[in-house]
Amino acid sequence: MTATEPALPAALAAPTPPLAARARSVGGSPVRDILAVTARPEVINFAGGLPAPELFDADGIAAAYRAVLAEAPARALQYSTTEGEPALRAALAERTGARGLPTDPDDLLVTTGSQQALSLLATALLEPGDTVLVENPCYLAALQAFGLAGARVVAVPGDERGLDPEALEDLVVRERPKLLYTVPTFQNPTGRTLPAARRAAVAGTAARHGLWIVEDDPYGELRYEGERVPWIAAHPGAEDRTVLLGSFSKVMAPGLRLGWLRAPAGLRRACAVAKQAADLHTPTVNQLAAARYLADHDLDAHVRRVAGVYGERRDAMLAGLAAALPDGSAWSRPEGGMFLWARLPEPYDTTALLPRVVRRDVAYVPGAPFYAADPDRSTLRLCFVTQTPEEIAEGLRRLGAGLRGEGTPRR
Known part of the structure:
Protein backbone atom coordinates (compact mmCIF):
# COMPACT_ATOMS: atom_id res chain seq x y z
CA MET A 1 0.00 0.00 0.00
CA THR A 2 1.35 3.44 -0.95
CA ALA A 3 0.94 6.59 1.10
CA THR A 4 -1.97 7.63 -1.13
CA GLU A 5 -3.87 4.36 -0.84
CA PRO A 6 -6.72 4.25 1.69
CA ALA A 7 -6.37 2.00 4.73
CA LEU A 8 -8.13 -1.34 4.61
CA PRO A 9 -11.37 -1.68 6.54
CA ALA A 10 -10.80 -3.37 9.89
CA ALA A 11 -12.79 -6.40 8.75
CA LEU A 12 -10.33 -6.97 5.86
CA ALA A 13 -7.08 -6.24 7.72
CA ALA A 14 -4.80 -9.14 8.59
CA PRO A 15 -4.85 -10.07 12.28
CA THR A 16 -1.96 -9.13 14.53
CA PRO A 17 0.41 -11.89 15.66
CA PRO A 18 -0.78 -13.82 18.73
CA LEU A 19 0.40 -13.34 22.28
CA ALA A 20 3.25 -15.52 23.49
CA ALA A 21 2.17 -18.95 24.63
CA ARG A 22 3.24 -18.19 28.20
CA ALA A 23 1.00 -15.11 28.29
CA ARG A 24 -1.93 -17.16 27.03
CA SER A 25 -1.39 -20.04 29.45
CA VAL A 26 -0.94 -18.17 32.76
CA GLY A 27 -3.96 -16.43 34.23
CA GLY A 28 -4.17 -13.31 36.37
CA SER A 29 -4.18 -13.20 40.15
CA PRO A 30 -7.48 -14.28 41.71
CA VAL A 31 -6.56 -12.22 44.76
CA ARG A 32 -6.29 -9.06 42.64
CA ASP A 33 -9.57 -9.93 40.92
CA ILE A 34 -11.31 -10.32 44.29
CA LEU A 35 -9.89 -7.03 45.57
CA ALA A 36 -11.25 -5.24 42.50
CA VAL A 37 -14.72 -6.67 43.14
CA THR A 38 -14.66 -5.91 46.86
CA ALA A 39 -13.23 -2.37 46.79
CA ARG A 40 -16.42 -0.92 48.26
CA PRO A 41 -15.67 0.64 51.69
CA GLU A 42 -18.46 -1.28 53.39
CA VAL A 43 -16.81 -4.62 52.58
CA ILE A 44 -14.81 -6.26 55.38
CA ASN A 45 -12.05 -7.72 53.30
CA PHE A 46 -10.19 -10.75 54.60
CA ALA A 47 -8.97 -11.45 51.05
CA GLY A 48 -6.00 -9.15 50.55
CA GLY A 49 -2.53 -9.55 51.97
CA LEU A 50 -2.57 -5.87 52.90
CA PRO A 51 -0.68 -4.52 55.92
CA ALA A 52 -2.69 -2.23 58.18
CA PRO A 53 -2.20 1.30 56.79
CA GLU A 54 -2.88 3.02 60.12
CA LEU A 55 0.28 1.33 61.45
CA PHE A 56 2.60 2.70 58.78
CA ASP A 57 5.17 5.11 60.22
CA ALA A 58 4.07 7.73 57.70
CA ASP A 59 5.72 10.59 59.59
CA GLY A 60 9.06 8.82 59.82
CA ILE A 61 9.02 7.77 56.17
CA ALA A 62 8.04 11.27 55.06
CA ALA A 63 10.87 12.75 57.14
CA ALA A 64 13.32 10.38 55.48
CA TYR A 65 12.19 11.47 52.01
CA ARG A 66 12.39 15.14 52.97
CA ALA A 67 15.91 14.72 54.29
CA VAL A 68 17.11 12.90 51.20
CA LEU A 69 15.56 15.39 48.80
CA ALA A 70 16.86 18.35 50.80
CA GLU A 71 20.40 17.08 51.25
CA ALA A 72 21.09 15.16 48.03
CA PRO A 73 18.40 15.93 45.44
CA ALA A 74 20.63 15.38 42.42
CA ARG A 75 21.61 11.92 43.63
CA ALA A 76 18.13 10.96 44.79
CA LEU A 77 16.55 11.83 41.45
CA HIS A 297 14.69 5.27 63.29
CA ASP A 298 14.47 1.98 65.14
CA LEU A 299 12.76 -0.28 62.63
CA ASP A 300 12.90 -3.23 65.03
CA ALA A 301 10.92 -1.27 67.63
CA HIS A 302 8.37 -0.32 64.98
CA VAL A 303 8.03 -3.96 63.92
CA ARG A 304 7.48 -5.02 67.54
CA ARG A 305 4.63 -2.51 67.83
CA VAL A 306 3.07 -3.73 64.60
CA ALA A 307 3.44 -7.37 65.61
CA GLY A 308 1.74 -6.65 68.94
CA VAL A 309 -1.31 -5.23 67.15
CA TYR A 310 -1.36 -8.03 64.61
CA GLY A 311 -1.22 -10.62 67.38
CA GLU A 312 -4.36 -9.13 68.95
CA ARG A 313 -6.09 -9.28 65.56
CA ARG A 314 -5.06 -12.89 65.05
CA ASP A 315 -6.51 -13.72 68.46
CA ALA A 316 -9.76 -11.95 67.55
CA MET A 317 -10.09 -14.04 64.41
CA LEU A 318 -9.27 -17.27 66.22
CA ALA A 319 -11.88 -16.44 68.86
CA GLY A 320 -14.65 -16.08 66.29
CA LEU A 321 -13.93 -18.86 63.82
CA ALA A 322 -15.76 -21.67 65.60
CA ALA A 323 -19.03 -19.76 65.40
CA ALA A 324 -18.47 -18.62 61.81
CA LEU A 325 -17.35 -21.83 60.12
CA PRO A 326 -19.41 -24.99 59.69
CA ASP A 327 -19.09 -27.86 62.16
CA GLY A 328 -16.20 -30.09 61.19
CA SER A 329 -14.00 -27.22 59.95
CA ALA A 330 -10.32 -26.96 60.90
CA TRP A 331 -7.93 -24.02 60.82
CA SER A 332 -4.34 -23.08 61.50
CA ARG A 333 -3.02 -21.13 64.50
CA PRO A 334 -0.04 -19.18 63.12
CA GLU A 335 2.63 -17.85 65.48
CA GLY A 336 3.04 -14.78 63.29
CA GLY A 337 2.60 -13.39 59.80
CA MET A 338 -0.67 -12.29 58.26
CA PHE A 339 -2.69 -15.33 57.24
CA LEU A 340 -4.85 -18.07 58.60
CA TRP A 341 -5.83 -21.16 56.58
CA ALA A 342 -9.12 -22.97 57.03
CA ARG A 343 -10.58 -26.17 55.64
CA LEU A 344 -14.34 -26.68 55.57
CA PRO A 345 -15.93 -30.14 55.59
CA GLU A 346 -17.09 -31.72 52.35
CA PRO A 347 -18.98 -30.87 50.20
CA TYR A 348 -18.24 -27.16 50.72
CA ASP A 349 -16.63 -25.47 47.70
CA THR A 350 -15.21 -22.09 48.72
CA THR A 351 -14.92 -20.85 45.14
CA ALA A 352 -18.59 -21.50 44.48
CA LEU A 353 -19.58 -19.98 47.82
CA LEU A 354 -17.61 -16.75 47.44
CA PRO A 355 -20.24 -14.74 45.46
CA ARG A 356 -22.85 -15.56 48.11
CA VAL A 357 -20.50 -14.42 50.85
CA VAL A 358 -19.48 -11.22 49.02
CA ARG A 359 -23.16 -10.24 48.81
CA ARG A 360 -22.95 -9.95 52.59
CA ASP A 361 -20.07 -7.48 52.32
CA VAL A 362 -17.26 -9.76 53.42
CA ALA A 363 -14.59 -11.55 51.38
CA TYR A 364 -11.93 -14.25 51.58
CA VAL A 365 -9.65 -15.95 49.05
CA PRO A 366 -10.68 -19.47 47.97
CA GLY A 367 -7.89 -21.95 48.46
CA ALA A 368 -7.97 -23.59 45.02
CA PRO A 369 -5.66 -21.11 43.18
CA PHE A 370 -2.83 -21.76 45.66
CA TYR A 371 -2.39 -25.35 44.47
CA ALA A 372 -0.08 -26.32 41.61
CA ALA A 373 -2.40 -29.26 40.88
CA ASP A 374 -5.34 -31.12 42.42
CA PRO A 375 -6.71 -28.23 44.49
CA ASP A 376 -8.53 -28.73 47.76
CA ARG A 377 -11.70 -26.77 47.03
CA SER A 378 -12.85 -26.79 50.64
CA THR A 379 -10.02 -24.47 51.73
CA LEU A 380 -9.80 -20.69 52.12
CA ARG A 381 -7.29 -18.04 53.19
CA LEU A 382 -8.15 -15.29 55.67
CA CYS A 383 -5.97 -12.22 56.23
CA PHE A 384 -6.44 -10.96 59.79
CA VAL A 385 -4.15 -7.93 60.00
CA THR A 386 -6.01 -5.22 58.07
CA GLN A 387 -9.12 -4.98 60.26
CA THR A 388 -9.59 -4.10 63.93
CA PRO A 389 -10.82 -6.79 66.36
CA GLU A 390 -14.31 -5.26 66.23
CA GLU A 391 -14.33 -5.34 62.42
CA ILE A 392 -13.04 -8.91 62.47
CA ALA A 393 -15.89 -9.98 64.76
CA GLU A 394 -18.45 -8.37 62.46
CA GLY A 395 -16.76 -9.81 59.37
CA LEU A 396 -16.88 -13.31 60.82
CA ARG A 397 -20.56 -12.85 61.67
CA ARG A 398 -21.22 -11.96 58.02
CA LEU A 399 -19.02 -14.81 56.83
CA GLY A 400 -20.94 -17.32 58.91
CA ALA A 401 -24.27 -16.04 57.63
CA GLY A 402 -23.04 -16.21 54.06
CA LEU A 403 -21.70 -19.74 54.38
CA ARG A 404 -24.96 -20.88 55.94
CA GLY A 405 -27.07 -19.01 53.39
CA GLU A 406 -29.00 -17.27 56.14
CA GLY A 407 -31.26 -14.26 55.84
CA THR A 408 -31.23 -11.48 53.29
CA PRO A 409 -27.93 -10.29 51.87
CA ARG A 410 -26.87 -6.79 52.91
CA ARG A 411 -27.10 -5.58 49.30
Whole structure:
Protein backbone atom coordinates (compact mmCIF):
# COMPACT_ATOMS: atom_id res chain seq x y z
CA MET A 1 0.00 0.00 0.00
CA THR A 2 1.35 3.44 -0.95
CA ALA A 3 0.94 6.59 1.10
CA THR A 4 -1.97 7.63 -1.13
CA GLU A 5 -3.87 4.36 -0.84
CA PRO A 6 -6.72 4.25 1.69
CA ALA A 7 -6.37 2.00 4.73
CA LEU A 8 -8.13 -1.34 4.61
CA PRO A 9 -11.37 -1.68 6.54
CA ALA A 10 -10.80 -3.37 9.89
CA ALA A 11 -12.79 -6.40 8.75
CA LEU A 12 -10.33 -6.97 5.86
CA ALA A 13 -7.08 -6.24 7.72
CA ALA A 14 -4.80 -9.14 8.59
CA PRO A 15 -4.85 -10.07 12.28
CA THR A 16 -1.96 -9.13 14.53
CA PRO A 17 0.41 -11.89 15.66
CA PRO A 18 -0.78 -13.82 18.73
CA LEU A 19 0.40 -13.34 22.28
CA ALA A 20 3.25 -15.52 23.49
CA ALA A 21 2.17 -18.95 24.63
CA ARG A 22 3.24 -18.19 28.20
CA ALA A 23 1.00 -15.11 28.29
CA ARG A 24 -1.93 -17.16 27.03
CA SER A 25 -1.39 -20.04 29.45
CA VAL A 26 -0.94 -18.17 32.76
CA GLY A 27 -3.96 -16.43 34.23
CA GLY A 28 -4.17 -13.31 36.37
CA SER A 29 -4.18 -13.20 40.15
CA PRO A 30 -7.48 -14.28 41.71
CA VAL A 31 -6.56 -12.22 44.76
CA ARG A 32 -6.29 -9.06 42.64
CA ASP A 33 -9.57 -9.93 40.92
CA ILE A 34 -11.31 -10.32 44.29
CA LEU A 35 -9.89 -7.03 45.57
CA ALA A 36 -11.25 -5.24 42.50
CA VAL A 37 -14.72 -6.67 43.14
CA THR A 38 -14.66 -5.91 46.86
CA ALA A 39 -13.23 -2.37 46.79
CA ARG A 40 -16.42 -0.92 48.26
CA PRO A 41 -15.67 0.64 51.69
CA GLU A 42 -18.46 -1.28 53.39
CA VAL A 43 -16.81 -4.62 52.58
CA ILE A 44 -14.81 -6.26 55.38
CA ASN A 45 -12.05 -7.72 53.30
CA PHE A 46 -10.19 -10.75 54.60
CA ALA A 47 -8.97 -11.45 51.05
CA GLY A 48 -6.00 -9.15 50.55
CA GLY A 49 -2.53 -9.55 51.97
CA LEU A 50 -2.57 -5.87 52.90
CA PRO A 51 -0.68 -4.52 55.92
CA ALA A 52 -2.69 -2.23 58.18
CA PRO A 53 -2.20 1.30 56.79
CA GLU A 54 -2.88 3.02 60.12
CA LEU A 55 0.28 1.33 61.45
CA PHE A 56 2.60 2.70 58.78
CA ASP A 57 5.17 5.11 60.22
CA ALA A 58 4.07 7.73 57.70
CA ASP A 59 5.72 10.59 59.59
CA GLY A 60 9.06 8.82 59.82
CA ILE A 61 9.02 7.77 56.17
CA ALA A 62 8.04 11.27 55.06
CA ALA A 63 10.87 12.75 57.14
CA ALA A 64 13.32 10.38 55.48
CA TYR A 65 12.19 11.47 52.01
CA ARG A 66 12.39 15.14 52.97
CA ALA A 67 15.91 14.72 54.29
CA VAL A 68 17.11 12.90 51.20
CA LEU A 69 15.56 15.39 48.80
CA ALA A 70 16.86 18.35 50.80
CA GLU A 71 20.40 17.08 51.25
CA ALA A 72 21.09 15.16 48.03
CA PRO A 73 18.40 15.93 45.44
CA ALA A 74 20.63 15.38 42.42
CA ARG A 75 21.61 11.92 43.63
CA ALA A 76 18.13 10.96 44.79
CA LEU A 77 16.55 11.83 41.45
CA GLN A 78 19.32 10.38 39.27
CA TYR A 79 19.88 6.93 37.81
CA SER A 80 21.52 4.44 40.18
CA THR A 81 23.48 1.20 39.95
CA THR A 82 21.58 -1.95 39.13
CA GLU A 83 22.78 -3.71 42.27
CA GLY A 84 21.33 -1.03 44.54
CA GLU A 85 22.38 1.98 46.55
CA PRO A 86 25.47 1.21 48.69
CA ALA A 87 23.98 2.78 51.83
CA LEU A 88 20.89 0.60 51.65
CA ARG A 89 22.81 -2.56 50.86
CA ALA A 90 25.11 -1.92 53.81
CA ALA A 91 22.14 -1.46 56.14
CA LEU A 92 20.46 -4.60 54.84
CA ALA A 93 23.67 -6.60 55.23
CA GLU A 94 23.96 -5.45 58.84
CA ARG A 95 20.34 -6.42 59.59
CA THR A 96 20.80 -9.83 57.97
CA GLY A 97 23.97 -10.49 59.90
CA ALA A 98 22.29 -9.51 63.16
CA ARG A 99 19.70 -12.22 62.52
CA GLY A 100 22.32 -14.95 62.22
CA LEU A 101 23.49 -14.94 58.61
CA PRO A 102 26.80 -13.09 58.04
CA THR A 103 26.32 -10.99 54.91
CA ASP A 104 28.41 -8.55 52.90
CA PRO A 105 26.72 -5.68 51.03
CA ASP A 106 28.01 -7.19 47.79
CA ASP A 107 26.00 -10.36 48.53
CA LEU A 108 22.78 -8.40 47.96
CA LEU A 109 20.79 -7.16 44.98
CA VAL A 110 18.04 -4.62 45.66
CA THR A 111 14.84 -5.39 43.77
CA THR A 112 11.57 -3.58 43.08
CA GLY A 113 9.71 -5.60 45.68
CA SER A 114 10.62 -9.20 46.42
CA GLN A 115 8.13 -10.22 43.74
CA GLN A 116 10.62 -8.91 41.17
CA ALA A 117 13.27 -11.12 42.73
CA LEU A 118 11.14 -14.14 41.81
CA SER A 119 10.87 -12.97 38.22
CA LEU A 120 14.62 -12.35 38.00
CA LEU A 121 15.39 -15.79 39.40
CA ALA A 122 12.98 -17.42 36.96
CA THR A 123 14.72 -15.60 34.10
CA ALA A 124 18.21 -16.47 35.32
CA LEU A 125 17.60 -20.11 36.24
CA LEU A 126 14.74 -21.63 34.27
CA GLU A 127 14.46 -22.97 30.75
CA PRO A 128 11.01 -23.89 29.42
CA GLY A 129 10.22 -27.37 30.68
CA ASP A 130 12.48 -27.22 33.74
CA THR A 131 10.95 -28.61 36.92
CA VAL A 132 10.33 -26.43 39.97
CA LEU A 133 9.26 -27.85 43.31
CA VAL A 134 6.89 -25.82 45.50
CA GLU A 135 4.99 -26.22 48.74
CA ASN A 136 1.43 -27.51 48.71
CA PRO A 137 -0.36 -25.09 48.79
CA CYS A 138 1.99 -22.37 47.53
CA TYR A 139 2.24 -18.58 47.33
CA LEU A 140 0.09 -17.71 44.34
CA ALA A 141 2.38 -15.14 42.65
CA ALA A 142 5.27 -17.62 42.72
CA LEU A 143 3.13 -20.04 40.70
CA GLN A 144 2.54 -17.20 38.23
CA ALA A 145 6.24 -16.34 37.96
CA PHE A 146 7.30 -19.94 37.35
CA GLY A 147 4.42 -20.51 34.96
CA LEU A 148 5.41 -17.49 32.86
CA ALA A 149 8.93 -18.93 32.66
CA GLY A 150 7.50 -22.11 31.16
CA ALA A 151 8.45 -24.26 34.14
CA ARG A 152 6.82 -27.52 35.10
CA VAL A 153 5.65 -26.95 38.67
CA VAL A 154 5.40 -29.93 41.03
CA ALA A 155 4.04 -29.72 44.58
CA VAL A 156 5.82 -31.35 47.52
CA PRO A 157 3.41 -33.11 49.89
CA GLY A 158 3.34 -31.86 53.47
CA ASP A 159 1.30 -31.47 56.63
CA GLU A 160 0.42 -28.78 59.16
CA ARG A 161 4.14 -28.24 59.85
CA GLY A 162 5.10 -27.72 56.21
CA LEU A 163 6.69 -29.76 53.45
CA ASP A 164 7.66 -33.39 54.13
CA PRO A 165 11.47 -33.82 53.85
CA GLU A 166 11.17 -37.48 52.82
CA ALA A 167 8.70 -36.61 50.08
CA LEU A 168 11.07 -33.83 48.97
CA GLU A 169 13.98 -36.27 48.78
CA ASP A 170 11.94 -38.69 46.67
CA LEU A 171 10.80 -35.95 44.29
CA VAL A 172 14.31 -34.54 43.88
CA VAL A 173 15.62 -37.98 42.94
CA ARG A 174 12.74 -38.70 40.57
CA GLU A 175 12.11 -35.29 38.97
CA ARG A 176 15.60 -33.72 38.93
CA PRO A 177 14.24 -30.21 39.60
CA LYS A 178 16.15 -26.96 39.12
CA LEU A 179 14.94 -25.36 42.34
CA LEU A 180 12.73 -25.59 45.39
CA TYR A 181 10.68 -22.52 46.28
CA THR A 182 9.56 -22.20 49.90
CA VAL A 183 8.16 -19.66 52.35
CA PRO A 184 9.22 -21.52 55.52
CA THR A 185 8.17 -18.92 58.09
CA PHE A 186 4.50 -17.93 58.47
CA GLN A 187 3.83 -19.23 54.99
CA ASN A 188 1.44 -17.65 52.53
CA PRO A 189 -1.29 -18.97 52.40
CA THR A 190 -1.26 -21.35 55.39
CA GLY A 191 0.58 -19.37 58.09
CA ARG A 192 2.57 -22.49 59.06
CA THR A 193 6.27 -22.49 59.97
CA LEU A 194 8.73 -25.21 58.94
CA PRO A 195 10.52 -26.62 62.03
CA ALA A 196 14.30 -26.38 62.36
CA ALA A 197 14.84 -30.12 61.84
CA ARG A 198 12.96 -30.05 58.54
CA ARG A 199 14.94 -27.00 57.43
CA ALA A 200 18.17 -28.88 58.08
CA ALA A 201 16.82 -31.82 56.08
CA VAL A 202 15.94 -29.53 53.16
CA ALA A 203 19.47 -28.12 53.19
CA GLY A 204 20.90 -31.64 53.24
CA THR A 205 18.78 -32.76 50.28
CA ALA A 206 19.86 -29.75 48.24
CA ALA A 207 23.52 -30.38 49.05
CA ARG A 208 23.38 -34.08 48.16
CA HIS A 209 21.49 -33.78 44.91
CA GLY A 210 22.34 -30.37 43.48
CA LEU A 211 19.34 -28.09 43.93
CA TRP A 212 18.76 -24.38 44.27
CA ILE A 213 16.67 -23.32 47.28
CA VAL A 214 14.71 -20.08 47.00
CA GLU A 215 13.81 -19.11 50.57
CA ASP A 216 11.25 -16.30 50.61
CA ASP A 217 10.95 -14.48 53.94
CA PRO A 218 8.57 -11.50 53.74
CA TYR A 219 6.80 -12.28 57.05
CA GLY A 220 9.53 -13.65 59.33
CA GLU A 221 9.89 -10.52 61.46
CA LEU A 222 6.15 -10.47 62.27
CA ARG A 223 6.35 -13.01 65.11
CA TYR A 224 3.78 -12.81 67.92
CA GLU A 225 4.82 -15.80 69.99
CA GLY A 226 7.40 -18.58 70.09
CA GLU A 227 11.07 -18.54 69.21
CA ARG A 228 12.61 -17.51 65.91
CA VAL A 229 13.66 -20.42 63.67
CA PRO A 230 16.95 -19.85 61.78
CA TRP A 231 16.82 -19.47 58.00
CA ILE A 232 17.45 -22.48 55.78
CA ALA A 233 20.23 -20.36 54.28
CA ALA A 234 22.08 -20.53 57.61
CA HIS A 235 22.18 -24.36 57.70
CA PRO A 236 25.32 -26.28 56.70
CA GLY A 237 25.12 -27.45 53.12
CA ALA A 238 22.84 -24.60 52.04
CA GLU A 239 25.42 -21.81 51.93
CA ASP A 240 26.25 -22.00 48.23
CA ARG A 241 22.81 -22.90 46.90
CA THR A 242 20.24 -20.81 48.77
CA VAL A 243 18.75 -17.52 47.60
CA LEU A 244 17.20 -15.61 50.49
CA LEU A 245 14.51 -13.05 49.61
CA GLY A 246 13.53 -10.15 51.85
CA SER A 247 11.13 -7.23 51.68
CA PHE A 248 10.13 -3.98 53.39
CA SER A 249 6.54 -4.39 52.20
CA LYS A 250 5.22 -6.00 55.39
CA VAL A 251 7.41 -4.21 57.96
CA MET A 252 7.74 -0.69 56.54
CA ALA A 253 5.30 -0.05 53.65
CA PRO A 254 4.44 -1.95 50.44
CA GLY A 255 4.18 1.24 48.38
CA LEU A 256 7.96 1.68 48.60
CA ARG A 257 8.34 -1.45 46.43
CA LEU A 258 11.64 -2.39 48.05
CA GLY A 259 12.89 -5.95 48.25
CA TRP A 260 16.21 -7.72 47.96
CA LEU A 261 17.83 -11.04 47.28
CA ARG A 262 20.92 -12.56 48.85
CA ALA A 263 22.54 -15.04 46.50
CA PRO A 264 25.87 -16.64 45.54
CA ALA A 265 27.94 -14.43 43.26
CA GLY A 266 27.32 -16.11 39.92
CA LEU A 267 23.56 -16.25 40.29
CA ARG A 268 23.43 -12.74 41.71
CA ARG A 269 25.29 -11.39 38.67
CA ALA A 270 22.87 -13.21 36.35
CA CYS A 271 19.94 -11.66 38.21
CA ALA A 272 21.55 -8.21 37.87
CA VAL A 273 21.72 -8.67 34.10
CA ALA A 274 18.06 -9.71 34.07
CA LYS A 275 17.20 -6.65 36.15
CA GLN A 276 19.01 -4.36 33.73
CA ALA A 277 16.70 -5.66 31.02
CA ALA A 278 13.62 -5.31 33.24
CA ASP A 279 13.89 -1.89 34.89
CA LEU A 280 17.59 -0.93 35.03
CA HIS A 281 17.41 -0.28 38.78
CA THR A 282 14.99 0.16 41.66
CA PRO A 283 14.03 3.86 42.16
CA THR A 284 16.93 5.73 43.71
CA VAL A 285 14.88 8.03 45.90
CA ASN A 286 13.04 5.10 47.49
CA GLN A 287 16.30 3.32 48.25
CA LEU A 288 17.93 6.38 49.78
CA ALA A 289 14.84 7.19 51.83
CA ALA A 290 14.75 3.64 53.19
CA ALA A 291 18.44 3.82 54.08
CA ARG A 292 17.86 7.16 55.82
CA TYR A 293 14.90 5.74 57.70
CA LEU A 294 17.02 2.84 58.95
CA ALA A 295 19.71 5.29 60.07
CA ASP A 296 17.33 7.65 61.89
CA HIS A 297 14.69 5.27 63.29
CA ASP A 298 14.47 1.98 65.14
CA LEU A 299 12.76 -0.28 62.63
CA ASP A 300 12.90 -3.23 65.03
CA ALA A 301 10.92 -1.27 67.63
CA HIS A 302 8.37 -0.32 64.98
CA VAL A 303 8.03 -3.96 63.92
CA ARG A 304 7.48 -5.02 67.54
CA ARG A 305 4.63 -2.51 67.83
CA VAL A 306 3.07 -3.73 64.60
CA ALA A 307 3.44 -7.37 65.61
CA GLY A 308 1.74 -6.65 68.94
CA VAL A 309 -1.31 -5.23 67.15
CA TYR A 310 -1.36 -8.03 64.61
CA GLY A 311 -1.22 -10.62 67.38
CA GLU A 312 -4.36 -9.13 68.95
CA ARG A 313 -6.09 -9.28 65.56
CA ARG A 314 -5.06 -12.89 65.05
CA ASP A 315 -6.51 -13.72 68.46
CA ALA A 316 -9.76 -11.95 67.55
CA MET A 317 -10.09 -14.04 64.41
CA LEU A 318 -9.27 -17.27 66.22
CA ALA A 319 -11.88 -16.44 68.86
CA GLY A 320 -14.65 -16.08 66.29
CA LEU A 321 -13.93 -18.86 63.82
CA ALA A 322 -15.76 -21.67 65.60
CA ALA A 323 -19.03 -19.76 65.40
CA ALA A 324 -18.47 -18.62 61.81
CA LEU A 325 -17.35 -21.83 60.12
CA PRO A 326 -19.41 -24.99 59.69
CA ASP A 327 -19.09 -27.86 62.16
CA GLY A 328 -16.20 -30.09 61.19
CA SER A 329 -14.00 -27.22 59.95
CA ALA A 330 -10.32 -26.96 60.90
CA TRP A 331 -7.93 -24.02 60.82
CA SER A 332 -4.34 -23.08 61.50
CA ARG A 333 -3.02 -21.13 64.50
CA PRO A 334 -0.04 -19.18 63.12
CA GLU A 335 2.63 -17.85 65.48
CA GLY A 336 3.04 -14.78 63.29
CA GLY A 337 2.60 -13.39 59.80
CA MET A 338 -0.67 -12.29 58.26
CA PHE A 339 -2.69 -15.33 57.24
CA LEU A 340 -4.85 -18.07 58.60
CA TRP A 341 -5.83 -21.16 56.58
CA ALA A 342 -9.12 -22.97 57.03
CA ARG A 343 -10.58 -26.17 55.64
CA LEU A 344 -14.34 -26.68 55.57
CA PRO A 345 -15.93 -30.14 55.59
CA GLU A 346 -17.09 -31.72 52.35
CA PRO A 347 -18.98 -30.87 50.20
CA TYR A 348 -18.24 -27.16 50.72
CA ASP A 349 -16.63 -25.47 47.70
CA THR A 350 -15.21 -22.09 48.72
CA THR A 351 -14.92 -20.85 45.14
CA ALA A 352 -18.59 -21.50 44.48
CA LEU A 353 -19.58 -19.98 47.82
CA LEU A 354 -17.61 -16.75 47.44
CA PRO A 355 -20.24 -14.74 45.46
CA ARG A 356 -22.85 -15.56 48.11
CA VAL A 357 -20.50 -14.42 50.85
CA VAL A 358 -19.48 -11.22 49.02
CA ARG A 359 -23.16 -10.24 48.81
CA ARG A 360 -22.95 -9.95 52.59
CA ASP A 361 -20.07 -7.48 52.32
CA VAL A 362 -17.26 -9.76 53.42
CA ALA A 363 -14.59 -11.55 51.38
CA TYR A 364 -11.93 -14.25 51.58
CA VAL A 365 -9.65 -15.95 49.05
CA PRO A 366 -10.68 -19.47 47.97
CA GLY A 367 -7.89 -21.95 48.46
CA ALA A 368 -7.97 -23.59 45.02
CA PRO A 369 -5.66 -21.11 43.18
CA PHE A 370 -2.83 -21.76 45.66
CA TYR A 371 -2.39 -25.35 44.47
CA ALA A 372 -0.08 -26.32 41.61
CA ALA A 373 -2.40 -29.26 40.88
CA ASP A 374 -5.34 -31.12 42.42
CA PRO A 375 -6.71 -28.23 44.49
CA ASP A 376 -8.53 -28.73 47.76
CA ARG A 377 -11.70 -26.77 47.03
CA SER A 378 -12.85 -26.79 50.64
CA THR A 379 -10.02 -24.47 51.73
CA LEU A 380 -9.80 -20.69 52.12
CA ARG A 381 -7.29 -18.04 53.19
CA LEU A 382 -8.15 -15.29 55.67
CA CYS A 383 -5.97 -12.22 56.23
CA PHE A 384 -6.44 -10.96 59.79
CA VAL A 385 -4.15 -7.93 60.00
CA THR A 386 -6.01 -5.22 58.07
CA GLN A 387 -9.12 -4.98 60.26
CA THR A 388 -9.59 -4.10 63.93
CA PRO A 389 -10.82 -6.79 66.36
CA GLU A 390 -14.31 -5.26 66.23
CA GLU A 391 -14.33 -5.34 62.42
CA ILE A 392 -13.04 -8.91 62.47
CA ALA A 393 -15.89 -9.98 64.76
CA GLU A 394 -18.45 -8.37 62.46
CA GLY A 395 -16.76 -9.81 59.37
CA LEU A 396 -16.88 -13.31 60.82
CA ARG A 397 -20.56 -12.85 61.67
CA ARG A 398 -21.22 -11.96 58.02
CA LEU A 399 -19.02 -14.81 56.83
CA GLY A 400 -20.94 -17.32 58.91
CA ALA A 401 -24.27 -16.04 57.63
CA GLY A 402 -23.04 -16.21 54.06
CA LEU A 403 -21.70 -19.74 54.38
CA ARG A 404 -24.96 -20.88 55.94
CA GLY A 405 -27.07 -19.01 53.39
CA GLU A 406 -29.00 -17.27 56.14
CA GLY A 407 -31.26 -14.26 55.84
CA THR A 408 -31.23 -11.48 53.29
CA PRO A 409 -27.93 -10.29 51.87
CA ARG A 410 -26.87 -6.79 52.91
CA ARG A 411 -27.10 -5.58 49.30
